[in-house]
Amino acid sequence: MKVLGIDTSSKVAAVAIMDEDKLIGEYIINSNKSHSEKLMPIIQEIFSQCNLTVDDIDLVAVCIGPGSFTGLRIGVATAKSIAHSKQIPIVCVNSLETLAFNMNLSKGIICPIIDAQRNDVYTSKYTWENNSLLCIEDISVKNIDVLIDQIKDRYEQIIVVGDAVDIHKEKLESLNNIYISPNSHKVPRASSVCQIALEKYKNNIIDDYMTANPLYIRKSQAEVEYEERQRRMGENG
């Protein structure tokens, strides 16, 4: 079974092709070019370099977020359309489990952090147990200072991964129980997306081109403001 994996949840565009036995190819581009300009060309390139066509793919794996709203939609729209045109299933993978997966078999707590702007991060916590990745805290949006406060004395060792690491590097480095992942593992890897997807597929956690959609966590700003207005009007009678 060959999987095409796509991750555009951050600035990084990542694409991989994998089967049960091996990683066949992977592209990771962490440039400032927009996803719209780089994603399809690298998909085109990986198929050509691996001597494969879309007809060889049995499953599309896509990172659905959380992350940059526009970036997520570019990746998810691409995944949906490939799956739709070839009538193949989709497996949705979230961006935080993808990052935690990069720290394969490490000890202690893994805390992925993805930039959510205005000093906020999307975060959750994972740990490796018996060779499998365990989610021990659900995804939420947190202010970075609140998060740091929570983790600074609580754990013996905590590994932070994700694009928000660079943004809040100084604050994080001042803590002595925190280990910052190396550059090679700090970015989302489409090979991780593929690997997680293969596991989910085996466990029958499968979507299709109709049901796969971005995981935003946050409501749109307009929605938040609208609800706030409604609430205030309710209070004023």
Next chain:
Amino acid sequence: MKDIITLAIESSCDETCAAVLKNGRYILSNVVSTQIDLHKKFGGVVPEVASRKHIENIQPVIQKALDDANLTFNDIDIIGVTYGPGLVGALLVGLSSAKALAFSLSVPLIGVNHVEGHIAANFIDHKDLNPPFICLIVSGGHTHLVEVKDYGEYEVLGKTRDDAAGEAFDKIARALDLGYPGGPKIDKLSKIGNKNAIEFPRVYIDDESFDFSFSGLKSAALNYLNSKKMKNEDIVVEDIAASFQEAVLEVLVNKSIKAAITKGYDKIVLAGGVAANSRLREMFDEKGKEHKIDIKYPSLALCTDNAAMIGCAAYYDYLKGKVSDLNLNAVPNLKLGQR
């Protein structure tokens, strides 16, 4: 010659659209999923809300377009998609889908300018229509007077210097508490109102220019409303609507007729959402007869945003060899005739 089947996708604003066409001018299916109700509570289109809805809608809309046409992906020869102008996040959903489909199906991708799509809507409804002609494009986002020299060849003669005509309609409609979108409501009220009740200014800028300006007229109408309110006088909404509409449309019609005469054309083609306005059509028909100028406008369904018009424009671009690369990006402020 083998038929060319086009799959077209349009998602530049608040409508998710897909269509299938045969040889550019024959609609096999034309699916429009509107989000108007979703945006009503915000009083206008919210880009992030629109983008979120587009990605939920796009696959069902594409599938329905194929089903309605009784075709499958394997029958598609080319893919046309709007890449601008429009809301960037909204555009990117349709564009990303179209690019992935073009790659997956190994067919050419043709990025289409949305405004050129509006012009092309006329080729679908009028099978004998060919360039050259003068085209007036009026919608919520655009007011352009264009010389269409050939398929895909445009010279912009004039455009609005401030508000688009449709935008002015929406703003006045809001001030009159008519709700969103305002254009069709003003049109409807104007039918029972007196268009000569209030003398609103007609802004021609100067004799030479084919540009438009509606901000002065808009302020005049808002000032009129305010002064009535201050004096506690009753207003007749129908009369304001009719008088305001007449002032906008008169300038649009007169400038278009003048452009046709100056440039030596006997054909004027209307395009865009405001081309659905019944009074605009009536005035053009009258003036056209007077000056022996043939007036054409699209059917109501093809005036507003749809993918069939994008498919038609894509077909003619394809015939001219204008095929896009897979690194095509959305261009929110794409100009007419720009590539």
